[in-house]
Amino acid sequence: xxxxxxxAKIKTPLDSKPPRFRLPKLSPKAVKLLIAVASAIMIISMVxxxxxxYLSTNKEFSKDHGLTANDQEALQEEAKKSDAxxxxxxxxxxxxxxxxxxxxxxxxxxxxxxxxxxxxSRLKWSVTNNPKExxxxxxxxxxxxxxxxxxxxxxxxxxxxxxxxxxxxxxGTGFATVGVGSMSRTVTGNAARAPIVTIAPTDSWVYTGSxxxxxxxxTSSPTSCTASGDWSGxxxxxxxxxxxxxxxxxxxxxxxxxSNAAGSSSATTTVEARTPPADIPIVTIAxxxxxxxxxxxxxxxSWSVSNAPTSCVASGDWSGAKAASGSQVMAGLSTIxxxxxxxxxSNAAGGTFDTAALQVIPNPPDVSITVSPSPIYTRATSTxxxxxxxxPTSCTAxxxxxxxxxxxxxxxxxxxNSAGNYLYELQCSNQGGTSAKRSTTLVVSLPPKPVxxxxxxxxxxxxxxxxxxxxxxxxxxxSCNASGDWSGAKAASGSxxxxxxxxxxxxxxxxDCNNDGGTGSASTSVTVSxxxxxxxxxxxxxxxxxxxxxxxxxxxxxxATNAPTSCTSSGxxxxxxxxxxxxSTGAIGTAGTYTYTxxxxxxxxxxxxxxxxxxxxxxxxxxxVSPSSITTGGSATVSWSVANSPTSCTAGGNWSxxKAASGSQxxxxxxxxxxxxxxxxxxxxxxxxxxxxxxTVSDPAPVYCGGLTPxxxxxxxxxxxxxxxxxxxxxxxxxxxxxxxxxxxxxIKSGSTSTLENTSATCNHSINTILRGTASIPxxxxxxxATTHAHGSATINNSASSLLLGYRVGYYDATKP
Numbered sequence: 001x002x003x004x005x006x007x008a009k010i011k012t013p014l015d016s017k018p019p020r021f022r023l024p025k026l027s028p029k030a031v032k033l034l035i036a037v038a039s040a041i042m043i044i045s046m047v048x049x050x051x052x053x054y055l056s057t058n059k060e061f062s063k064d065h066g067l068t069a070n071d072q073e074a075l076q077e078e079a080k081k082s083d084a085x086x087x088x089x090x091x092x093x094x095x096x097x098x099x100x101x102x103x104x105x106x107x108x109x110x111x112x113x114x115x116x117x118x119x120x121s122r123l124k125w126s127v128t129n130n131p132k133e134x135x136x137x138x139x140x141x142x143x144x145x146x147x148x149x150x151x152x153x154x155x156x157x158x159x160x161x162x163x164x165x166x167x168x169x170x171x172g173t174g175f176a177t178v179g180v181g182s183m184s185r186t187v188t189g190n191a192a193r194a195p196i197v198t199i200a201p202t203d204s205w206v207y208t209g210s211x212x213x214x215x216x217x218x219t220s221s222p223t224s225c226t227a228s229g230d231w232s233g234x235x236x237x238x239x240x241x242x243x244x245x246x247x248x249x250x251x252x253x254x255x256x257x258x259s260n261a262a263g264s265s266s267a268t269t270t271v272e273a274r275t276p277p278a279d280i281p282i283v284t285i286a287x288x289x290x291x292x293x294x295x296x297x298x299x300x301x302s303w304s305v306s307n308a309p310t311s312c313v314a315s316g317d318w319s320g321a322k323a324a325s326g327s328q329v330m331a332g333l334s335t336i337x338x339x340x341x342x343x344x345x346s347n348a349a350g351g352t353f354d355t356a357a358l359q360v361i362p363n364p365p366d367v368s369i370t371v372s373p374s375p376i377y378t379r380a381t382s383t384x385x386x387x388x389x390x391x392p393t394s395c396t397a398x399x400x401x402x403x404x405x406x407x408x409x410x411x412x413x414x415x416x417n418s419a420g421n422y423l424y425e426l427q428c429s430n431q432g433g434t435s436a437k438r439s440t441t442l443v444v445s446l447p448p449k450p451v452x453x454x455x456x457x458x459x460x461x462x463x464x465x466x467x468x469x470x471x472x473x474x475x476x477x478x479s480c481n482a483s484g485d486w487s488g489a490k491a492a493s494g495s496x497x498x499x500x501x502x503x504x505x506x507x508x509x510x511x512d513c514n515n516d517g518g519t520g521s522a523s524t525s526v527t528v529s530x531x532x533x534x535x536x537x538x539x540x541x542x543x544x545x546x547x548x549x550x551x552x553x554x555x556x557x558x559x560a561t562n563a564p565t566s567c568t569s570s571g572x573x574x575x576x577x578x579x580x581x582x583x584s585t586g587a588i589g590t591a592g593t594y595t596y597t598x599x600x601x602x603x604x605x606x607x608x609x610x611x612x613x614x615x616x617x618x619x620x621x622x623x624x625v626s627p628s629s630i631t632t633g634g635s636a637t638v639s640w641s642v643a644n645s646p647t648s649c650t651a652g653g654n655w656s657x658x659k660a661a662s663g664s665q666x667x668x669x670x671x672x673x674x675x676x677x678x679x680x681x682x683x684x685x686x687x688x689x690x691x692x693x694x695x696t697v698s699d700p701a702p703v704y705c706g707g708l709t710p711x712x713x714x715x716x717x718x719x720x721x722x723x724x725x726x727x728x729x730x731x732x733x734x735x736x737x738x739x740x741x742x743x744x745x746x747x748i749k750s751g752s753t754s755t756l757e758n759t760s761a762t763c764n765h766s767i768n769t770i771l772r773g774t775a776s777i778p779x780x781x782x783x784x785x786a787t788t789h790a791h792g793s794a795t796i797n798n799s800a801s802s803l804l805l806g807y808r809v810g811y812y813d814a815t816k817p
Contacts, residue, residue, distance in 0.1 A: 081364060081433040085292050087215040088114025088181060088200025088269070090338055090359045092121075094163075095205075096176030097280055099350030103172025104131040108165050110152075114181040114200035114269065118156055121180040123163055124149040131167035131174075138162040138177065155182040159251055160204045160272035179204030181269050189263015193671055195222040197258050197267040201243070202290045202356075207276035208247055209306075209774065210284040214254050214269070215240040220672055221632035221699050222258035229253035229268070236703045239815055240290055242731055244797075245772060246273040260633060261669050279349035281309035285341065285356045287330075288766065289714065289814040292359040292432075298331035299358055300714065301341055302766055304775040309345035316340035316355065325775040327765045329718075333360050336431050364433035365392040369426050371413070375443035378417055378516040382442050384424050385410040388435070392428035399425040399439065416444045419516070436674075449518030450477040451553060451584040454511045456498075459578040460527040460565045460602075464502055467526040469509055470495040474586075477513035477520070484508040484523070501528045506580060521555075525580030529563040536605030537564040541598050543585070543611040549686035550589055554613045556596055557582040562607075564600035571597040571610065591617040591686075616686030619646040623680050625667070625693045631700040632671040638678045638693065639664040646682035653677035653692060673699045705732070705811040713816025721764035726757040728767040729812035733798050737762050740807040747783030754779030771796050 083089045092113035096106050108125040115121055126147040127134060134144045139161045140152070146167070155161050159182055166175040181204040187194055196219045203212040218225065218237045225235040230243075230252040237258065246252055250273060257266035276282045285303035293299060304325040305312060312322040317339040318330065324345070333339060337360060344353035369386040376382055387408040388395065395405040400422040407428065416422070422442040428435045454471040461467055472493040473480065480490040485507040486498075492513070501507055510523040541558035548554050560567055560579040567577045572594040573585070579600060588594065592615055599608040623640040630636055641662040642649060649659040654676040655667075661682075670676060679692035705711035712727075712734050720727035726737040741756045748755060754777055757763060761770065761777045769775035773790030781787055794801040 081217070082361070082431060083112070084359065085361050085432050086198045086200075087217055088112060088183065088198070090292070090357060092178050092180065092204060093340060093342075093355035093357045094176035094178035095203075095283075095352065095354045096174065097277065097350060097352030098172060098174040098346070099280065100169075100172025102129060102169065103350075104129045104167040104169055104174040106134075106165050106167055106174045106176035108163065108176040108178045110163065110178045110180045113179075113204060114183050115155055117158060117182050117184050118154055119182075120151045120154055122149060122151055123178070125165055125176070127165075127167045127174070129169055129172075131169055134165055134167040136163070136165055138164045152180060155180060158182055158184045158253075158268050158270060160270045162205055162272065162274075177205065179272065181271075183267055183269045185265060185267045187263065187265040191263070193220055193260070194263030195220045195237075195258040195260055195265055197225075197256050197265050199254065199256050199267045199269045201254075201269060201271045202240075202286065203271070205272040205274060206246060206284070207282050208249055208273045209245055209276075210273075210282075211243045211245050211286075211768075212271055213240050213242055213286065213288075213290045214271075215290060216256055216267075218258050220260060220262070223260050223633055225256055225258040227254070227256055229255040234706070236706060238702065239813070242768070243271060244731070245774075246271065249273055249275050260671065262671065276306070277350075277352075279307060279347075281312075281324075281345040281347055281352055282306045283312075283343050283345050283352050283354040285343050285354045287341065287356040287358045290358070292361045293333065294362055294432075295334045295336060295360055297333060297360075298329055298714065299333070300327055300329050300765065301356060302327040302769070303343055303354075304769050305343075305345045306774070307349075308347060309351075310347045312343055312345040314341070314343055316342040323760075323778055325769070326760050326778065328760075329764070330358075333358070336360055336362065362390045362430050362432040365390045365395075365407075365428040365430055365435040367395075367426050367428050367435045367438040369424065369438050369440045371424060371440045371442045374441070375445055376416065377447040378419055378444055379415055380444075381415055382413045383410055384413060384440070384442075386426055388428045390430055390432065392430045392435070395426060395428040397424070397426055398437075399423040400442070413442065416442070419444050419446045446517040447515055448475045448587075450475045450480075450513040450515055450520035451586055452480075452511055452513050452520045452522035453583060454509065454522035454524045454581065455576065456509065456524045456526045456578045456581075457576065458565070459525070459567055459576070460529065460563050461501060462531045463504055463528055464500050465528070466500050467498045468495060469498060469524065471511055471522070473513050473520070475517070475520075476515060478515045480511060480513040482509070482511055484510045498526060501526060504528050504530060508580060520584065521582065522584070523557075523580065523582045524578035525559075527563045527579050534604060535562045537562045537567075537579075537600035537602055537607040539567075539598050539600050539607045539609035541596065541609040541611045543596065543613045546612065547614045547616060547685055548588065549618045550591055550615055551587050552615075552687070553587050554585045555582055556585060556611060558598050558609065560598070560600040560607070562602055562604070564602050567598055567600040569596065569598050571595040572613075585613060588613070588615045591615050616684060617644045618686040618689045619644050619649075619682035619684055621680055621682055621689055621691035623678065623691050623693045625678060625695045628694070629696040629698065630670065631698055632673050633669050633700075634697075635669055636667045636695050637664050638667060640680055642680075642682045644686070645684055647684050649680055649682040651678070651680055652690075653679040654695075667695065670695065670697050673697050702815075704813040704816040708811045710810040711816060712810050712812055714814060715817065717764045717812070721759060723755075723757045723759065723763070726759075726763035727809065728762045728765050730766070730768050730771060730796075730804065731798060732811055732813075733802075733804065733808045734810045734812045735767065735804050736807050736809045737767075740804065745803075746786075746789060749781040749783055749785055752779060752781050756780065768796070 092110040094108035105128045110121045161180045164177040199216040252271045255268040287299045339358045342355040365388045367388045425439040427437045451474045456467045507526045512521045537560045539560045543554045594613045597610045620643040676695040681690040758777045771791045773788045776787040795803045
């Protein structure tokens with residue numbers, strides 16, 4: 001086997017000696033220094049890699065620094081349409097025809113009608129009248145059975161792929177052709193936030209002289225969309241538009257590029273125009289709007305047929321004989337399905353059929369979810385309540401709950417035994433797609449620990465005497481236990497006698513009570529003496545902690561020597577106390593300095609001691625965002641001020657970093673839609689407090705008619721559908737036909753049964769095919785006897801010199817509700 005030429009070139013002859021390389025000589029000290037430097041570089045690299053690896057897993061860091069490679073997480077904040085509801089996501093119905101007698105009728109479909117390059121579509125077909133043979137042609141080939149289904153190959157080129165099936169009997173021939181569009185898509189910038197463009201035609205192929213609709217949609221609220229290829233100009237983020245008459249036999253290309261602050265994407269689709277067969281009628285039918293539409297909405301079917309058909313029959317989801325051209329409003333389409341409106345026309349030479357497929361599908365659901373009450377303490381319960389719109393077929397809970405849920409309802413959380421923030425998420429789906437994931441948070445915190453009060457009366461007795469212990473607690477302790485000179489479990493409040501105390505000493509009694517928030521304690525003592533003392537009491541009293549926040553408590557601890565017979569508190573507390581003990585101050589709600597004095601007395605005199613507690617008000621935070629609601633891509637200003645001299649303030653949520661005690665800051669451009677939380681936590685000696693404000697970001701309202709006004713849609717035109725109040729539309733213009741009729745230069749021939757105002761052809765109908773001369777107004781002839789007339793390009797294309805300019809009353813957008 002010969003050597004690879006490149007390998008042969010670098011072979012070293014066996015008798016040659018390789019060159020010798022010498023490293024410079026280094027001293028031992030230099031070698032040690034070199035090793036130390038290399039080790040330091042390796043350590044720094046490993047630490048940097050570890051830090052970056054950790055940060056890159058942090059969602060906020062990844063989002064802020066463009067490290068999110070998977071856009072699914074970002075897009076889950078938005079409602080998602082189902083694949084079927086996107087342009088090109090429905091089933092493509094084949095066009096076809098027949099010739100001869102009793103011919104086979106071929107039905108051929110492709111699902112989906114459009115794929116991203118590299119994808120596949122599923123072809124299904126069936127044939128009537130027992131054909132002898134069926135042959136595939138165009139972008140597939142070979143013999144096929146009279147019924148079947150198969151996947152297309154991977155469609156790797158941006159074009160319209162055509163699949164034709166021709167079947168024959170002894171007396172006739174039938175065929176159908178279905179097209180599948182292969183759409184390319186590119187994304188630049190931050191893939192998680194850049195717009196995603198989807199574009200497809202309602203018919204991936206047509207006969208020359210016909211037209212179709214281009215439909216597109218986008219995500220992530222683009223700020224601009226520009227068309228190129230066989231269309232041009234600025235487009236809205238979602239819409240549809242007629243291609244106009246496609247007069248050349250070729251592939252027409254339609255590209256749309258949309259951008260926002262995060263990046264841009266573009267998508268390209270094609271429509272193939274083919275030369276129609278000679279002599280036989282050519283049927284063209286379309287729905288306006290082309291769909292998808294929501295249940296209960298309506299559409300207008302418009303059709304025209306060339307080559308003088310002798311009969312036209314509707315089938316599928318409509319029926320009956322039809323004229324060679326016309327339009328019909330299909331109202332009340334409430335079933336969620338794809339409606340098929342097929343028109344078959346024939347003459348002596350044969351026949352063809354075309355189908356307008358209209359998908360009726362609801363908008364994705366929207367979900368609302370709350371939890372109340374919140375916050376709560378541990379061992380309490382709360383209730384989750386939720387509702388949804390657009391009749392979801394399924395709802396799934398995630399986060400702190402799980403499983404399938406109904407479309408609306410309420411659910412008790414059960415007893416919450418652990419403190420924390422519990423996130424309850426809900427997402428609902430229907431045939432139209434999946435809602436944004438909505439959530440609510442239940443804050444569960446630990447309760448304040450119990451405050452225990454314990455006293456003895458009297459606090460000093462002679463040998464053999466007894467005292468009475470009395471106690472009470474707050475904050476619902478779970479248990480209380482006695483220690484010292486008594487023991488056992490105790491109720492949350494009560495009293496008990498010490499019994500006779502027979503030893504001269506101090507008896508100590510402690511009570512500890514606990515709940516989930518901690519343990520509270522109190523102590524008291526009873527001094528037993530022989531009844532005499534030569535010195536007055538010496539009192540010691542302390543407070544811990546000495547500085548607290550408003551609403552908090554400190555613990556007082558004291559002791560008195562020399563067998564006091566009584567101890568009395570004064571200053572910021574009052575009442576009789578034991579000679580030794582501890583007690584909580586209780587929650588103190590007002591800032592200031594509080595002094596606690598204890599005076600104890602015996603037969604020799606009295607002694608006193610004092611402790612002070614400083615109460616500091618924690619920071620009080622005021623924070624707001626203005627405006628509180630914006631559309632995606634907009635910005636707002638966060639303003640805040642903090643009282644009570646904070647020593648530090650830190651931002652959290654959707655902003656970060658240290659902040660001054662007061663100020664304002666722009667949010668910058670905010671996208672995608674959702675609720676953004678701006679929180680601020682500030683601290684001083686009194687503690688830390690937090691507050692937050694919410695910014696609601698919504699997708700902008702749809703722009704119809706490219707922003708031109710007045711803008712009319714199908715519902716508006718329906719109010720002008722009668723003789724004397726007759727409006728129609730030519731692509732993007734709405735024309736007052738009632739006003740135009742008296743000035744029409746063509747006039748009207750005597751005996752005509754209709755004027756230009758015709759409820760089945762012009763009033764509340766597209767008049768474009770009539771202006772092109774490819775359709776007529778039933779019953780109308782101009783003064784020369786002609787039923788059709790091709791108007792000039794200025795009129796057909798709505799140019800400034802159009803004959804209709806003076807009768808334009810506004811602009812038309814089929815997608816406007």
